[in-house]
Amino acid sequence: MDQSPPRSSSVTVADVARKAGVSKATAARVLGGYGTVSDHVRDAVTAAARSLNYQPNELARSMTTGRSGTIGVVVGDIENPFFSLAMRGITDVARQTGFTVILINSGEDADAEKSAIRTLLAKRVDGLIVSPAMESDADHLREAARSGRPLVLLDRGSETLDIDTVIADDRHAAENITRRFIALGHRRIAYLTACDTPDHRFRAPTDINTGSVRRRIEGFLDVCQKAGLERMEDWVHVGAVTPEHTYRIATVMLKSSRRPTAVIASDSVIGLEVFKVCRELGLTIPTDLSLVSFHDADWTSVTTPPVTVVRQPVYGLGEAAAKLLVERLNGNSAEATRVVLKTEIVERASVATAPA
Amino acid sequence: MDQSPPRSSSVTVADVARKAGVSKATAARVLGGYGTVSDHVRDAVTAAARSLNYQPNELARSMTTGRSGTIGVVVGDIENPFFSLAMRGITDVARQTGFTVILINSGEDADAEKSAIRTLLAKRVDGLIVSPAMESDADHLREAARSGRPLVLLDRGSETLDIDTVIADDRHAAENITRRFIALGHRRIAYLTACDTPDHRFRAPTDINTGSVRRRIEGFLDVCQKAGLERMEDWVHVGAVTPEHTYRIATVMLKSSRRPTAVIASDSVIGLEVFKVCRELGLTIPTDLSLVSFHDADWTSVTTPPVTVVRQPVYGLGEAAAKLLVERLNGNSAEATRVVLKTEIVERASVATAPA
DNA sequence: AAAGTCAAAGAGACCGGTCTCTTTTTGCTT
DNA sequence: AAGCAAAAAGAGACCGGTCTCTTTGACTTT
Structure with a gap:
């Protein structure tokens, strides 16, 4: 009966620390990239981590830091080219700034949207981008905004809400x-x-x-x-x-x-x-x-x-929303902004004078 | 100086327990919906939770249970109608089965794909759906499969890999x-x-x-x-x-x-x-x-x-992949499956005999 | 050589849930 | 009324990281 390879799923900083012959705190410093460590110890810990195939648990990290490195996105229908292109803008910015994206489809249903936002907040996303289906009851949006996690409204959003919004003209x-x-x-x-x-x-x-x-x-x-x-x-x-x-x-x-x-x-x-x-x-x-x-x-x-x-500018809409959100996450706490992007009429051949 | 409303972001089971006059364990039983509790206590805890506006921390829950209720999806380009439609199939199944979806765009780049998978595993997704850009080096896929978290390949995947796959014929x-x-x-x-x-x-x-x-x-x-x-x-x-x-x-x-x-x-x-x-x-x-x-x-x-x-059957491709994954998450550990969905030629008017 | 400074490492609490183990309470039997 | 099983509640460890606080020891300074 041969030894199975190290189960990567359960190697912790403590395991690495033991193998490297240092304390858990020191190993964590090396692995987490914070604090000061001597070169000698750093090498030892790095080597131990590699040999054990250590994989950090982002969940545990999020719990103490309070940041999950995740932004939640709620759209009406990802199948619609409008949203999939906007989504591309969002994910591009997210990747560049080190965030990952959780996507939920509301199907343009207000209840589904509410539950989506609740789920995302429970998962402790750092911020939210929502394309609200119904503006008439926006209590859940206000509540989300009050939860302390930044919220940006995409393509929709009313004048009465004091929430960051990105729309086209x-x-x-x-x-x-x-x-x-x-x-x-x-x-x-x-x-x-x-x-x-x-x-x-x-x-x-x-x-x-x-x-x-x-x-x-x-x-x-x-x-x-x-x-x-x-x-x-x-x-x-x-x-x-x-x-x-x-x-x-x-x-x-x-x-x-x-x-x-x-x-x-x-x-x-x-x-x-x-x-x-x-x-x-x-x-x-x-x-x-x-x-x-x-x-x-x-x-x-x-x-x-x-x-x-x-x-x-659909891609730009998503891009602008994500950038605005990242700014907020980096501590910009100015008043709610309203970004309005220009549209353009592309003249082709489907318009003519009215028939007599 | 007036009392600010309860900061919803920091109400914990312990807070609820204190307010309801019970132990943390008991409050957790009510809030988490497990174990046995008397009706009287249940009502008290529920009332306390409501009045404090308690919001569970899914992160903390995931850490102890080991399940995050999340599936990670890596696609080449969400902007492409093919992927956005497949994505719709995935998210629909996910919602029905109580999972949420983390989406990462690889841009059809092998390195980006590797890093995406690493990120998702670090975030402790329960399972993965990947549309691999390169099949030639599939080490990261094998490793992901070995990590103990189920992996399903979408639209692509080679015969040599012993991994669940959903493709069209x-x-x-x-x-x-x-x-x-x-x-x-x-x-x-x-x-x-x-x-x-x-x-x-x-x-x-x-x-x-x-x-x-x-x-x-x-x-x-x-x-x-x-x-x-x-x-x-x-x-x-x-x-x-x-x-x-x-x-x-x-x-x-x-x-x-x-x-x-x-x-x-x-x-x-x-x-x-x-x-x-x-x-x-x-x-x-x-x-x-x-x-x-x-x-x-x-x-x-x-x-x-x-x-x-x-x-x-693009929607069906995503749907089948998600269903297969959910089955695995529910403990089905049979051998790797290969689902092949039928295609259909839709005859229109762009085909004729070759010019002389 | 004694005092002072600071980098490096260790000890252990903490985040917010879950869950096991233990203790208390309740209800039923004879 | 005593005995006992089962239900209800409590105490506290644990998940895997981060981070504060403390200790150690090497290196200046005069």
């Missing part, structure tokens, strides 16, 4: 698109969003719980009103939560006798589905219908015609 | 496509992959370190050889690591006088770029060039023409 983007549509003679302009209301109907921007989308709709309605267009609220469609839902909504909308001549899709998943429905119904873009989508997804440049989009 | 898919191309009269068939070799040239499948891709190329070359096509190795292009690289490679390839009549793109990012280059060079799909891409990305159905793709 959605409102301006929506205003610009709307103005352009109106200048091209469009009067029936539809806005499609995944956000939903209890009765799946839209009445006013306050119905919308997702800050970024609410700001866009506000911009849209504002410009319409200033241009003298009435009751444009009726042209806002909510509840495009899945491609299937979007398909149904878009089909009904585009089959109607008073169908819109222009559509604004609130994200690329919706934009893609509208594009598909147009093709199915034999509507030609842009002569029959003008289309603009939020989020410059890769496919938008390759369709026939390519789609005009609002390019959001 | 890439080889069959590649064989089918190749056969179809040959049947349609194609003789110059190119294969484009992001995998790279030191000198950026391809000689044999053993040059390829990514299992899934190697298996596809093996299938491709095998069918070609059986059909009597010679030196098809020359038609395998490596190093399409970014869209920019892909653009250069595809442009050179398609401008050549002996350009291919059919192209297999190893992932949807490459497929998209090839599509763009065709358009730029004025090549018509499928009359000038037939195109098939791996991964049924959303855009592939919406281009003109829509692109024939290999649909991989």
Whole structure:
């Protein structure tokens, strides 16, 4: 019966210390890289650690230091290219600054989000980045912020919360698109969003719980009103939560006798589905219908015609959120910041003058 | 000077016990939900915990129990739709089974991957899911597997490793496509992959370190050889690591006088770029060039023409990996399993007979 | 040579839970 | 009412690090 190799999972500083013939405290100094140790002892401890295949237990370290080197991220849906790209921005910054990332998907569900935050706080993350599903009840966000661990809101977040926030200038983007549509003679302009209301109907921007989308709709309605267009609220469609839902909504909308001549899709998943429905119904873009989508997804440049989009600095959004969080973790305790990144309209060929 | 509200971050079982007038052990029994406690005491402790706003410290719990309730995931690039969808499968299973997920991006870099695994083991994850960048040096994987914490390989993994693996039947898919191309009269068939070799040239499948891709190329070359096509190795292009690289490679390839009549793109990012280059060079799909891409990305159905793709069960891949891991965590210690999920060729309109 | 300084190493408490072992209390038997 | 098993509660070690406080000893200083 041969000796099994040293079980790496249970070698502790005490074991290393014994092997090296020094005290636990000294071994810990070498292994943890703090305090002062003589070269001679350092070598002995290092050698002992190597021969025993010592693997530090980060959990134990976290418990005494109070820092876990971890940041928690709660997003709506990692499958959405928007979030996966933002996530890339976050993880890149995290790696550069020595943090690791715990990811939880809320599925855009408020309860799941609450439980996610509770779990992350229990795991003692050093800080949080959250893309809140519902801004109406933000108690859990306030509580998280009060727990002493920094919190940064990503892409969403309301003016009333005194919490660090990183968003894009959605409102301006929506205003610009709307103005352009109106200048091209469009009067029936539809806005499609995944956000939903209890009765799946839209009445006013306050119905919308997702800050970024609410700001866009506000911009849209504002410009319409200033241009003298009435009751444009009726042209806002909510509840495009899945491609299937979007398909149904878009089909009904585009089959109607008073169908819109222009559509604004609130994200690329919706934009893609509208594009598909147009093709199915034999509507030609842009002569029959003008289309603009939020989020410059890769496919938008390759369709026939390519789609005009609002390019959001998605990677930069994640990057900025993570940087802001790391700053807080390094002790910056200035007032809550609000970072607003610029968007850009990428003109392609899906927009034209309104049909006569 | 008013009393500040209880600092939630530092309320411990001992504090709760004191407030409830019981011993620390008893309070811990109530709070931890183990052992036997009288109803009366349970209520008292629960009330005390609530009034102090007690938040358990998962770190401390993990340290004694040895389980952290966490699984570590290492992927090449979360920005790639393939990984973000697989990730969705993983996180869904994790949530259902009460685990949280730590995500690290390797950027397809072997050193980053090693350090990621070390970090995750140090953080005492209960298990690991890794999509290894390089299979040639898999020592760190073997070591991780030996550390006693279960490891599941995702999408990649070689036959020689005795580790749980979840992959798609890439080889069959590649064989089918190749056969179809040959049947349609194609003789110059190119294969484009992001995998790279030191000198950026391809000689044999053993040059390829990514299992899934190697298996596809093996299938491709095998069918070609059986059909009597010679030196098809020359038609395998490596190093399409970014869209920019892909653009250069595809442009050179398609401008050549002996350009291919059919192209297999190893992932949807490459497929998209090839599509763009065709358009730029004025090549018509499928009359000038037939195109098939791996991964049924959303855009592939919406281009003109829509692109024939290999649909991989990506979500299912992540789901299966996570389920396998959870089984292991629940004590299943049977031999290493190899799960192979079926792929499916989705015929669209980007494939035709070879031009004369 | 005695006093003072400072680097190097050791001893042991501590973080916040879990869990074993022991003691006390309760309820039931005869 | 005594005896006994089982339930309930308490005491304190333990997980694996960090860190403060103390001790040791080498090296100046005059």
